[in-house]
Amino acid sequence: MNQQASYWIGALNTPRSCLNCQLGHLCLPGQSTFEQLARIEVAARQQITYNSKATIFSQWSPFTSFFIVKSGSVKTVHVNRRGDEKVLGFYLPSEMFGLEGVVNGTYGCTATAMERSTICRLNFEKLQELSCRLPSMQQWLLKSFSRELNNVERMTRWLSYSTAEERVVGFLLDISNRHRKRHLIENQFRLGMARTDIANYLGLALETVSRILTRLQKENAIRICGRHVELLDIELLRNRVSGENLQQMAAGTFDSASGQPHQSFVQIG
Amino acid sequence: MNQQASYWIGALNTPRSCLNCQLGHLCLPGQSTFEQLARIEVAARQQITYNSKATIFSQWSPFTSFFIVKSGSVKTVHVNRRGDEKVLGFYLPSEMFGLEGVVNGTYGCTATAMERSTICRLNFEKLQELSCRLPSMQQWLLKSFSRELNNVERMTRWLSYSTAEERVVGFLLDISNRHRKRHLIENQFRLGMARTDIANYLGLALETVSRILTRLQKENAIRICGRHVELLDIELLRNRVSGENLQQMAAGTFDSASGQPHQSFVQIG
DNA sequence: TACTTTTTCTGATACAGATCAAATTTCAAA
DNA sequence: TTTGAAATTTGATCTGTATCAGAAAAAGTA
Known part of the structure; x- marks a missing residue:
């Protein structure tokens, strides 16, 4: 094992690291090498535990990061001018939320923990920087957006027929x-x-x-x-x-981008 | 003017080029330099005219590009298992469509010209390659996705209250x-x-x-x-x-990513 | 021009689901 | 354990919009 690889293993050798996460390859890009994963984690990832009903981010507040549920569950709610509240989605472990904030630089909804929940926070700017160097990372980001787009479109169709x-x-x-x-x-x-x-x-x-x-x-x-x-x-x-294809109806649905398992772990370790 | 710049100007000096497009900065990234724009155009852009009712792409067919309406208008339709058709959006000049294809590698709907229309086709793979070198390009791509996400979510809320x-x-x-x-x-x-x-x-x-x-x-x-x-x-x-914020209700809505005008043209030319 | 075919309009009726009202259960806090 | 507020269930009624049916208008087509 070379020197650099051992450096990254050191950085990942904590109980809360992605390497030791029970969610496995369900959230981060499927084919990441060990090093890529470590870079993401060290540079951009943060893990926070919220109490039930705590706010993770608020509608209109500045967008900095998007989030993945590690444990617990989250709902996102949009409030319009008239004051009507609309629940946009429910998110379970491994699922990603907060993506809609990128365009305007502000979150488009409020995210609340539905129970005591641990959430991974991924800094968007840093991830974007990283992805200039890691093409698979960029691909993953774009796919995540596109997937979310599909989910919301499916929801729209769903609401209009059924x-x-x-x-x-x-x-x-x-x-x-x-x-x-x-x-x-x-x-x-x-x-x-x-x-x-x-x-x-x-x-x-x-x-x-x-x-x-x-x-x-x-x-x-x-x-x-x-x-x-x-x-x-x-x-x-x-x-x-x-x-409809109900296998994956709701806005919250999120499955691994590539469908390929995290084999690189086995190869390196 | 240096030699490289004059090369790019040559490449752009055609009546159908982005430089001479009446849509101005409504579609491509706002702060692009002259060279960036030229690279995009030469490497990834293609302009096609479709007759009324012609199919631009079909649901399930392999995803290669996304599209921007130059003139005319387009509708996108999704067909589900039961055979029900659902109109997802109408697209007017400067508006972008086809983004939902990235995840699965196949288009999620069928796009049809509603009248004789000229469409710009942007090769996704080439654009992605380019964006590794051009950070503003990458930003623009991600923002385009996020914008579309917002549009569809707005549509969903809209359908469920009103x-x-x-x-x-x-x-x-x-x-x-x-x-x-x-x-x-x-x-x-x-x-x-x-x-x-x-x-x-x-x-x-x-x-x-x-x-x-x-x-x-x-x-x-x-x-x-x-x-x-x-x-x-x-x-x-x-x-x-x-x-609701009706200023921008529908799925088709697309406005300039940055809001900044295309000043770099003036500076170079 | 006449003749289809398609699109749009108008009226009558039916019904899914909203709304109103109130009873019951659950759960947290005192 | 009591108490009160919130969540859930159940019933009765009302209404917006779908559906059915057919006329009128518009757009192709020969």
């Missing part, structure tokens, strides 16, 4: 898929958000969401107890939402 | 603003698209769109004759859509 039931079922399946991506149990999970937030996010009245959930329970498609959800008949649920 | 009338009025005001940005008459224009497309885009039935347009005419807010529209009382219209 019925209330399709939206609620789609929402549940989406959350389920995002759990599976992290190798967690996919048919049993806790919703971090209130019915109001779900309703707002889906563009429905909260009473409608509640009614649909109880109806699904009566049909033995799900079991719901407060915020704890169990999907009893995923096939039945899937059949209710035919049309 | 009533049918707000959507139609918002749509008219948006088109009007996009005309003003290009220093064209803002209260009188021709819609390039059919009522069906407007309705689909706004998530409404075409009958609803038609009814609202005739109602607005009876109230003397607009005059509408086929596809020719005249906005008679912009103030009245604006008051109907309070809430």
Whole structure:
């Protein structure tokens, strides 16, 4: 092992480093070499823990960084002139948020922790500097934007075709898929958000969401107890939402850019 | 003038070059130097004229480039599994489309010319190579993505709050603003698209769109004759859509990244 | 010019989902 | 444990917009 490589290993040898993160290759670029990853981490990354309901960034405040959820969960909310609040997305571990801030130099929404959460903060300017030297980094950045664009467009289409039931079922399946991506149990999970937030996010009245959930329970498609959800008949649920590619519906969805595993770790270590 | 600069001027001295484009600084990065602009143009740009209803790119086909409208107009349409078509956006001169293709390497929608249109095609790979050497170029690319992200998110919010009338009025005001940005008459224009497309885009039935347009005419807010529209009382219209920042509602909206004028032309020439 | 075909408009009706109202459950704080 | 506020459920009613149906106008086409 050469001298430089050992330097970077030293820098990464901490319990909170990306190398030791359980999320593995789910967030940073798939084919990064050991050194690239270390550079990103040392130069641009910061890890912060927020209490439930704490604000991570506020709408209109200056954009400096974007964020990836390490543990916990986050919601983003936009407030318009009239004062109406609109929930834009829910973010689970490995998912990225805050990208919309780049253009105007200010965040386009407010991000709040829905429970005690640890968040990785990535300084945009430094990352941009780095990416001039690391083409795969640049590619990753651009892809992240494009992915987010696709997610939001999918959400837009979704909101414009679908019925209330399709939206609620789609929402549940989406959350389920995002759990599976992290190798967690996919048919049993806790919703971090209130019915109001779900309703707002889906563009429905909260009473409608509640009614649909109880109806699904009566049909033995799900079991719901407060915020704890169990999907009893995923096939039945899937059949209710035919049309869109629901495997990855929501704005928050984020999967590895390249799809390639983090093999370089094995090769170097 | 040094030798290199004169080389680039030679390369740009054609009637179709960016230098002689009436759109001026509305599309490419604001602070580009003469040389940067020339490099982009020579390496990555191509200009193509399409007949009405011609396909510019198709959903699922391999992503190679993104596009900017030079003259005419374009619509993008997404088709889902069920076969439902959804109009994603309308694009006017200076506006950019096709960005969503980067992630998957395939276009996420089909783009069609709504009339005989001239389109600039920008090769993404070459642009990306260039941007490693030109930081302002990279910045511009990232900003373009982020802007598009904001536009689509705005559209999503828009579709989820607003009533049918707000959507139609918002749509008219948006088109009007996009005309003003290009220093064209803002209260009188021709819609390039059919009522069906407007309705689909706004998530409404075409009958609803038609009814609202005739109602607005009876109230003397607009005059509408086929596809020719005249906005008679912009103030009245604006008051109907309070809430969102309607100055830039639609997905197609695209304005200059930096806001700074193209001064470098003056300095060199 | 007449003759399709497509687009747009208008009216009548139906219904999904919003809104209003109130009961019930959950949860945190005293 | 009590108490109060917030979240959730359930019921009754209302309404905006979709849908169905057909007429009128516009745009192609022969």
